[in-house]
Amino acid sequence: MNKHLIFLAIAATLPFATNAAERVDLLIRDATVVDVVSGKLQPHRTIAVRDGHILAIADAKQAKRYEASQVVDAQGKFAIPGLWDMHVHFGGGDKLIEENRNLLPLYLAHGITAVRDCAGDLSPSVLQWRDQVSKGELAGPRIFTSGPKLEGYKSIWPGDIEIGNTAELNAALDQLQGWKVDFVKITDNTLSPELFLAAVKEADRRGMKTSAHVPYSLTLEEVSAAGLDSIEHFDYAYKAGSPLEKSLGGKIARGEINSRDAWTQWNATFDPARARAAYRNLARHGTAITPTINGSRVVTYLDQDDHKRDPYLKYIGPGLQATYTWRVERAAKDDAQAVARRHERFETSAGVLPMMQKAGMTILAGTDAGFLNSYNYPGIGLHQELGWLVHYGLTPTQALQAATINGARFLGHADEYGTLQAGKVADVVLLDADPLRDIDATRRIHAVVQRGQVHDRADLDAMLADVERRVAAQQAAAASTKP
Template sequence: MNKTLLPITLLALLCSAQAQAAEHVDLLVRDATVVDVVSGELRPHRTIVVRDGRIVTIVDARKARQYEATRTVDAKGKYAIPGLWDMHVHFGGGEALIEENRNLLPLYLAHGITAVRDAAGDLSPSVFEWRAKTASGELLGPTIFTSGPKIEGPKSIWPGDLEIGSRQELEGALDQLQGWKVDFVKITDNTLSPELFLAAVQAAGKRGLKTSAHVPYPLTLDEVSSAGLDSIEHIDYAFKAGSPQEKSLGEAIGRGEISSRDAWTQWEATFDVGRAKSAYARLAQRGTAITPTLNGSQVVAYLDQDDHRDDAYLKYIGPGLQATYTWRVERAAKDDAEAIRRRHERFEKSASLLPLLQQSGVTILAGTDAGFLNSYNYPGIGLHQELGLLVRYGLTPLQALQAATINGARFLGHDDTYGTLEAGKAADLVLLDADPLRDIAATRRIDTVVLKGQPFDRTRLDAMLADVAARVAAQQAASKQP
């Protein structure tokens, strides 16, 4: 054999052997800038290796040659973040709106939201079905974590609640919820007594169930946190903890001696930052998180400035769901100039608590309160609006991103599977055209979403949106027929 051909032959054999030895996987996302949402570090030129819906490893370009894939996505340097989580959504409005609620699932996915926490409504049987079908891949949509029906007192104004009036009925309600394998327990205070509220938090905790709640006015944040409450829904509940009159005015509201609006005026007048930070530090120490839900509150607070009736996004919201917006809109329309001013002020005061909560170590969960009843608070785009508000009112882009990724996964005890991009975790990720750590608005600039290892490029995401718009148009046409 010609000696000059020998090295070339050996090299060819070596390359062939290496090619044969390449490990086969399902998906390679090449040349991504991976965003570490824990440290805030950027890791450029990485390849994300995926098999069976999980991340096998994340490697540099040289090591990526060890893998060949059925599908490849060329990220071209785009920013890879974990799939986003909306930690407070609702499905409801009655059985007639089941299809309209199901249409919301692709809206979440098309906006990079790969998991949602359903915080109760009146469609729990359907939500349980969707939870199973999205988990198996039979239904396209985000992973669903749900409370099922929430716990309330007798004659609750909210449909679909589990109503209890005694400790025996409480235990029966918890038995039902555990039978449905709920992911957490939601408790509200419309007609539930403060005593049964605390008992519900404690009893659920003893069963190993996470709890999420509105805070009854007669109870302090310390009291509900000491009882073991895991998350407070809506930031305005945190405001009264800054006042020395938190307990006395709350109890006066409970006795019907003062309105919550008048109590708020006094809480504002006596608010002390030091007192608030001490209370929030105790929340952090006990592990009580807060879901601010700024977006829904901001929309309603400023309906006088933007009535949202011409929002382009309404083309994705069914006519029945839009009709549920009416009650909040009509209630806000009755406010006079002074009431509108106080409405604005209450929102601004509540939102201003964000830096105090973050500095005190309280876990912030990004949630929208989107769904039925909550006017113009839209599933999908609403989370990006929420992230923008979190930053506007004091969080860094990284902290806001954490609130919508790792914090939610940790809260629900699933951070071994979700929340960050690393080996062994679910292949739920979003490719962005810009760096979200520099500008949180970059989360809106979505190029590709990967859900359970399946990539959806911009064309497919746009097709999802177009399909929802077409369904809604058909529903609107049907609703106008005699």
């Protein structure tokens, strides 16, 4: 075949090749994809997105088959799944609805595409926001909510559902199911241990996930065997390592000893082998834990940093800042000896984190950020939490799992979220550095993709600036009403 015929043959194939290219909505080109399950990097990958879902993750050769009107150059960037904060709160009363709504873009601007709301006193608003976000009518992370928590009569928690018998328990669960909550939150301020266990068992029978503060008078084995799905806050788990777990817990419940003195005895009798066995048993039952290290650490070390000059306060409304006071004032009452004890309690309790991980427990990354929880900030708080998870013994891969796939699995949505794979929702965070090498790289966000919609750095900065403007206006309004 002469050169002229060769040229004609090649030209004849070009229209076919062009027509054969598959059209998608978005191409994220040449990223290094972080496999959060295996902890391995997949370099030079192109993520093809259509209709808000990942169509394919292609290597350089396969990527040539796709065309898109929107292309993101991700060369030198690291792609991770959207992050999940598995313990947040919205609340503070109806006057703070707008201040709480301002928190939603803070999450998104920090790469957090899903949050688990663990109860407050704004449930009607939160349920509305959940629906609006899912419809694309409101900017923010996908919201999974418990609605109001279950408690006993005259509890300290605002907005809860107070119950005192099984009839009221069933009515409460009927109400929560009617609202289509994503899980049930149970706490132990005034709820009896018997009704606590009944609530866990009945919710489990109805197929509802449960999350709880564990009553001191119950062992971790008792609540786990009853079907509890997650323990909130790591300090509840420490006592399982002591043979005095049950007896001292009973004394606390009867008012014969306070929790601080009980913890001293639990610590003195702590047996690592006993703790490991207890955590393996929790893993067998499928009970996860949300350590919420960041929130606890802030309060523990208020004597060293009062946080009053934190730059991030410019994003937190004056009403929400005012709710921080109760924990600050309580911590300020501690004398030097009490401060030293709370430091020791925090550090020792956090030290069991690697034990729980090695035992096979599912660890969920959550901050406890929101109203009441002093200087524990929505958005940046999750990145601080990831840093503490690594500081106290997890690997960067394990920390990333806690903030991605573990949350999706826990809530039953691993088929849609948690990893970057074909068929899953296109929630992607592009980072400037490798988070498997340094977990602080999660803070270096280049862009956030939510359901296929790209928010570049300029968009994210604009979200933050808008929240700052809103908060400044709220502060001005609050100042003008002071006598």
